[in-house]
Amino acid sequence: MDHDRFLNREVSLLDFQERVLALGERQDLPLLERVNYAAIVSSNLDEFFQVRVAGLKEQVSAGVHGDAVETLAAIRPKVSELERRRDALVAKELLPALAEAGLRVIGWGDLSSEAQKELAETFEHDVFPVLTPLAIDPSHPFPFISNLSLNLGVLISEPGRNRKFARVKVPPSLPRFFAAPDDAGWLPIEHLIAAHTDRLFPGVAVDAT
Structure with missing residues (x-):
């Protein structure tokens, strides 16, 4: 050629x-x-x-x-x-x-405390049950990342152990955005998940997402 x-x-x-x-x-x-x-x-x-x-x-x-x-x-x-x-x-x-123009994309910190509470309930009932976090370590090699998929990278640490990288894949069945209950705007799903990493990794410190 x-x-x-x-x-x-x-x-x-x-x-x-x-x-x-x-x-x-x-x-x-x-x-x-x-x-x-x-x-x-x-x-x-x-x-x-x-x-x-x-x-x-x-x-x-x-x-x-x-x-x-x-x-x-x-x-x-x-x-x-x-x-x-x-x-x-x-x-x-x-x-x-x-x-x-009235189409505002917002972060978790832009929400009122009442809106955060309502969306936390949405996370608990609709999002959390379908998430599968996976920590990367010698017994769990880096997973296959499928094309066009949405994933969150999370750094976690446990007392007396090295930092670990973890992956949270967002199922395509979930909405890409969530409407704020007080009409403040639209929250991307990754912001909703990142605000609740303590539910995904209980007992460990989440250092970064």
């Missing part, structure tokens, strides 16, 4: 994502169109890694190093810059604009 064609095919796909993201950065377009462009870039990057990057890594694993290694090195900085721009767009422009 021609080396330049092989390299340029992958790079051109990322160049296209840059053009899509540039549409999302245009402040003259309607807000929901801009949100949609940012979502398209995220979805396309998921597919890019599932198909293109996975194929390149398979070649490297099989000992086909030349073009695959060079292509992976070429796309890494482009992907990093795309993700940096997308994250900045979402955090600094889209989320504030959505909040002004």
Whole structure:
């Protein structure tokens, strides 16, 4: 296979994502169109890694190093810059604009004590029973992370023992967001779970999520 064609095919796909993201950065377009462009870039990057990057890594694993290694090195900085721009767009422009329009994405600390109490009950009844936390140690190797799944990483420690990393997989059957009882906004499910890690890891200290 021609080396330049092989390299340029992958790079051109990322160049296209840059053009899509540039549409999302245009402040003259309607807000929901801009949100949609940012979502398209995220979805396309998921597919890019599932198909293109996975194929390149398979070649490297099989000992086909030349073009695959060079292509992976070429796309890494482009992907990093795309993700940096997308994250900045979402955090600094889209989320504030959505909040002004009445669609506010909030954190646990933004909730009133009464709203936290109600959502804690929701966690206990609807979320906690279907979660399966898994600590990583010599008898439990790092688990397989399925494509497009949502996971929380948790650092836990027990007295007299080293820190452990634990994974909490969020079942796709659960809602992605929960409406705050007092109409304060929408709480991502990972924030709800992170606020209740003491229920998932009783008797140990949760150092970080």
